[in-house]
Amino acid sequence: MANSEFQYVRSFETWDALPPSNWIVVRIDGRGFSKLCKKYDFAKPNDRRALDLMNAAAVEVVRSFVDIVLAYGQSDEYSFIFHESAQLFERRAVKLATSVATQFTAEYCMLWPKYMQGVELERPWPTFDGRCVCYPKRKILRDYLAWRQADCHINNLYNTTFWNLVLKGGRTGTEAEEELKGTVSGDKNEILFTKFGINYNKEDEIYRKGTVVYRAYDLEVNGQERNKEATEGSKSQLEKEKKRKMKAKIEVEHCDIIGDGFWEKRPYILASKRGEDYGE
Template identity: 45%
Template sequence: MAKSKFEYVRNFETDDTCLRNCYIVVRLDGRNFHKFTEQHKFTKPNDIRALGLMSRSARSVMEELEDIVIAYGQSDEFSFVFKRTSTWFKRRASKLMTHVASQFSSSYVFYWKEFFGEDQPLLYPPSFDGRVVLYPSNRNLKDYLSWRQADCHVNNLYNTVFWTLVQRGGLTTVQAEERLKGTLAADKNEILFSEFNINYNAESPLLKKGTTLIWEKRDETVTKRMKLPNEEEREVAVTRSRRRVQAHHCDVIGEQFWEEHRDILEDDNC
């Protein structure tokens, strides 16, 4: 078969290796999720089931791609950070981002029922688009995550007041939008507190801070059956260290989180 005659087309592929010694961030965003959330009757302003499914899918990505050192998600987006020195897929941007997008999307469908049960079936396959961004320094990377968490805060405060005005205040969505035009964070907090007796600070950290996934080492004790030198068999307790993905809903803008988890980032001057 004239295979070789066509094989020249391989040379049209171009190299997209990510610059060495930079953090590689892959961010996914839900496509047409406004429509998707309506058709699947997501509760407003936040649907806890949907946020759980996002985190579950992100965990599935981290378990497949071990060089991801931290992931951060909120609303219908999730960011995955590959360590500076990662050589996964020879650092080819296209492979990294499509693999993340693919694993996340198939997981989202696969685990749907675990979070939405039988009440709300998945009506059609959803999709996410992705991008790759490189960050050369620890400062840049922390600022990226801070940017996303600040975005989470701004959006969640807005959505919380908006839907409270609609659901409990009886306003139409147009009226609620009008009411909030030009208000600052302090104004929104005040509306919640004085009109609805809601203390925004007491809201769930999951909603205010989003979800941060990191690897954590745990000592596990398992029982193993072992053969002793005298040929006797006995059950022995064995302690071993295992890495697990752990979810946090804490502040990542300040330095405390990074001081408590010094092993996430590598040294800048390497």
């Protein structure tokens, strides 16, 4: 950039690099999605087309940013996890948040015709905001993801019960809210089963558990060793690792990530740069 008498204005910019050795979560949320759902008449309590659209957009974001090791989404939100060793944009919070949010927004709008066939997208276009949060330990990161999945279950159970009371039970929105006031999960399960014959545990897992997006490698058990070689090796090895990530198959699953099973099967996802599996 050429020097000029006006260059002093750069001194007002704030340097916002996130601390090293922290896992970075970029969480995006839909702006005004309650109005959007109403405008396009999304199915209640869940619109599978809309969720598939969210997941497709997330896959493209994961594909574009090789430092993202995993993404988790539910409803109109997605959390993208950047590896603790990521150096993209010098770990600047604003650049990371805006880059992920803007690409997700663009992918969502471009993919809309494929997943919402026959529904023309109009202004105001759907948009997503983003924020960065750092977690210094893998255990805390795991707890964050568990929190989001627990939130998915709680919200979906409530919404499933609420909308069945309204759509099938003839309640008004206010009446349904009043009936559900003070209820716990067991009460809601009982309402669904006794009044509508619905076994909540048999509802599709995409609704109950949300969606996990990650890279899968042919030899999962060797994933952490490959990670070790790449991160401790030469520049050419790092470049090979980047290409391997770009070529890796991106998996989309609806499964439990609160327990240890998912992580034990794929230790490379949260492996450190030294090739260790996840831990404290």
